[in-house]
Amino acid sequence: MDSITECTEFPVKFNEVDSLSIVWHGHYVRYFEDGREAFGEKYALRYLDIFNAGFTAPVVNIQCDYKRPLRYGDRVKVETTFVDDLAAKIRFNYVLSNPVTGEIIAKGSTVQVFLDKDTELLQLTTPAFFNDWKKRHLYNHL
Amino acid sequence: MDSITECTEFPVKFNEVDSLSIVWHGHYVRYFEDGREAFGEKYALRYLDIFNAGFTAPVVNIQCDYKRPLRYGDRVKVETTFVDDLAAKIRFNYVLSNPVTGEIIAKGSTVQVFLDKDTELLQLTTPAFFNDWKKRHLYNHL
Amino acid sequence: MDSITECTEFPVKFNEVDSLSIVWHGHYVRYFEDGREAFGEKYALRYLDIFNAGFTAPVVNIQCDYKRPLRYGDRVKVETTFVDDLAAKIRFNYVLSNPVTGEIIAKGSTVQVFLDKDTELLQLTTPAFFNDWKKRHLYNHL
Amino acid sequence: MDSITECTEFPVKFNEVDSLSIVWHGHYVRYFEDGREAFGEKYALRYLDIFNAGFTAPVVNIQCDYKRPLRYGDRVKVETTFVDDLAAKIRFNYVLSNPVTGEIIAKGSTVQVFLDKDTELLQLTTPAFFNDWKKRHLYNHL
DSSP states (O other): OOOOEEEEEEOOOOOGOOOOOSBBHHHHHHHHHHHHHHHHHHHOHHHHHHTTTTEOOOOOEEEEESSSOOOOOOEEEEEEOOOOOOSSSSEEEEEEEEETTTTEEEEEEEEEEEEEEETBBBBBOOHHHHHHHHHHHTTTTT | OEEEEEEEEEEEGGGGGGGTBBTTTTHHHHHHHHHHHHHHHHHSHHHHHHHHHHHHEEEEEEEEOOSSSSTTTTTEEEEEEOOSSSSEEEEEEEEOOTTTOOOOOEEEEEEEOOOOOOTTEEEEEEOOOHHHHHHHHSTTTT | EEEEEHHHHEEEOOOGBOSSSSBBEEEEEEHHHHHHHHHHHHHHHHHHHHHHHHEEEEEEEEEEOOOOOTTTEEEEEEEEEEEOOOSEEEEEEEEEEEETHHHHHEEEEEEEEEEETTTBBBBBOOOHHHHHHHHHHTTOOO | EEEEEEEEEEEEOGBBBBSSSSSOOTHHHHHHHHHHHHHHHHHHEEEEEEHHTTEEEEEEEEEEEEEOOOTTTTEEEEEEEEEEOOSEEEEEEEEETTTTOOOOOEEEEEEEEEEEETTBBBOOOOHHHHHHHHHHHSSOOO
């Protein structure tokens, strides 16, 4: 297995909708983070878990393709998929959909790197805690 | 003199306007902070100045009366007035107006207290640095 | 009965926490709106319900007292209480607490008025739909 | 000439900084929009201009590479470059830098399409107003 997926779902909020009556595109970055948090909660990979292991994990790349608009009253389903990477990176793919109609709303991805939480030095090799995490969650069926 | 006022001005942003085509009321809290920052920049009372003096200054009360809506295309003028307080508090009043028409958009206020930045203990007496600040900026014409 | 209360609960999000490691005070306005939305969902008083009745209901006053900080990892409980008002207004009180410790985090209130959705005219008397709503939900035990 | 660039500059705001003491990555989407608005102000291509021409222009793709962190106290310079595209799209590239040190903070891009503002139909050919705009601003030195 080289990927794991976790889902979360929530309603669009009034304050996320812009004057075109659709969710402002910038809020999707928060939806991605909501997906990542739900994943992290399930698989012990939240910012706090990473911090407690001695690292921070800033986002260094984000991409999003917007397929259909979201409106106030809609619900959003976020499927967050962890994709294994040989480099010292955390890579997630996201699929946002309307849970009622099943229509795809957006697809995107983020890449995070590891910094030592004290020195802020970029980690060029995968931290031991993260290799352990992969063994436990990703390779446990090998 | 028991008050000082500083002004700043900026355009409404597209992403601040909600589906009623007016600025979402929550963004006024940021406008207040923009006003406070402009004041702090002019009078050396930014978060960083307070932090460097050994304190943080969290907001403990906020109030806002909304008089007229703001729309995309409008500009906002924020008048931020520091009001002296005998207690160990930072008190600001805000007047938001349309700089073109002069119409009042909103009025509000914030109150901040001082916490020791390390112990997080609430300061019951005004910190020395802030008494000095008042002498320099508020009582300098005495 | 002259009030109704509804509760909702959610975790603090990473992106809501500021550099003092506490939730930035402006986000509480969204927490109030989350509470109001949960209330509206339960009692058919969402923005959409009001809009479908022919009105918009902008917030004209907000107040918040911050009692204790919220941190990443905390959960927030929002108790939203509708308080009856003889004037043509919607009045809510909010109590934010930590659902684990029971500690009060903040208390606040909002006041909304009714505008005709087409003419944007302020309604000086309570709209018929809202009197009906009160009869159904607030006075139903009389 | 197949591109035009406009610059804008502003300070990092306190409420944009997260608990890692750096600007939360999601705020860069607003920085891009700030850059686009400054460009649109200069070259008459704001959301309002597009709307008055009969269209909306939702963002359908966004990408961002984060190179260095931004901190409270920093200023940000946004260079927004319009890149000509034969398709019915608006394409912008963004370079964020520290105006004091000149260091690159981030690079990104957005793509927008045109929808008829009434029917919401996707425009497959470049709207006449936008061809005129290009002639005026982009090809005026031919």
